[in-house]
Amino acid sequence: MTKVLFAVSEWGYWGxxxxxxxxxxxxxxxxxxxxxxxxxxxxxxxxSMDPAYADPPQGKSVTSEETARKTRELDASDRLDKPHDLAGWVPSRPYPSSPTYLRDSEEYHRKIDRIVTHDLPSYDALVIVGGSGAMVDLANNQRLHELILGFVRLDKPVAAVCYGVAALAFARDPLRKLSIIGGKRVTGHPIDYDYHDGTGFEGPHALDGSTTGFGDGYINFGPPFYPLEFILRDAVGPDGEFIGNVGHAESVIVDHPFITARSTESSYGCGRALVDVLDHGLRRYGW
Structure with a gap:
């Protein structure tokens, strides 16, 4: 049976x-x-569970009643209760300041090789879910970067939605330090869709140990930490292309092994593309 691994932020995903x-x-x-x-x-x-909420850049609701209901139902179910622990699965890269840096690096790479050769072959694809939380704990998560690099090494598809695409830009060989999407065609959250204010995060991070977030369950960081479009334009380099498709109802790009989706409105398109890649061998779409 085809098995897909979904990477989800702990600081708030978009339903x-x-x-x-x-x-x-x-x-x-x-x-x-x-x-x-x-x-x-x-x-x-x-x-993302409120159909009455109007997205400021687009001036309209971007959440349907059906999607809001499905998000609430998923959150109320036990399906997300026991996700894998990425920190317990993938080791942290050693600091160069370590007095045993070379030996630590050798051991680190042995562990990564074992994950790639023994663990990842049981999966057929990786999906990186978007939402503002992805900026906090997915984009620059080196453990996630190693999973991405492993899936690419095994020639398995990696799909990413909205701010989840940032993890692809930052995933790179630690020696060459070149993004793995260099020379690729990708889409992602364009600057036209960026908030001026209201970028929020939610999750189990209250100091009192509750699961309500930051005491009241929400914190506003104003605009996004970075304009993702500019990050992606730089990451793909002169031989690649960022394709925002602003003004089009949907933007999904397949440039094997990557499947990228612009924002929430392209999430179902991302799913369809992923199935076409896995079941029908699709390698290029949208450019």
Whole structure:
């Protein structure tokens, strides 16, 4: 049976950006497993379950009643209760300041090679879910980068939605330090869709140990930490291309092994593309 691993932030995922590819995988009969940075249960962003919420850059609601319902139902179920613990699975890269740096590096690479050769072959694809939380604990998560590099090494597809695409830009060989999407065609959250204010995060991070977030369950960081479009334009380099498709209803790009989706409205398209890649050998789409 085809098995897909979903990487989800612990600081707030956008409902449809999980539901879209998850629905497609469920309908295709795939086995699904989840992984979060520390093994904590992921939390959906409240606004992604509110059809009345108008997305400021687009001036309209981007959440349907059906998607909001499905997100609430998933969150109320036990399906996300026991995700894999990424920190317990993939080791941390050693610091150069370590007095045993060379030996530590050798051991680190032995462990990574074992994960790639023994663990990852049981999976057929990786999906990186978007939402503002992905900026916090997925984009610059070196453990996730190693998983991405491993899937690419095994020639297995990696799909990413919205701010989840940032992890592809930052995933790179630690020696060459070149992005793995160099020379590729990708899409992602364009600057036209960036908030001026209201970038929020939610999750099990309250100081009192509760699961309500930051005491009241929400914190506003204003605009996004970085303009993802510019990050992606730089990462693909002169031989690649960022394709925002602003003004089009959907933007999904397949440039094997990568499947990238612009934002929440392209989440279901991402799921369809992933199934086409896995079941029908699709290697190029949208450019």
């Amino acid at each position: 449809e950006e999980l539901i879209g590819p998850l629905d497609a995988c469920d309908k295709a009969g795939y086995e699904i497993e989840f992984v979060t940075p520390t093994g904590a249960r992921p939390t959906p962003l409240a606004v």
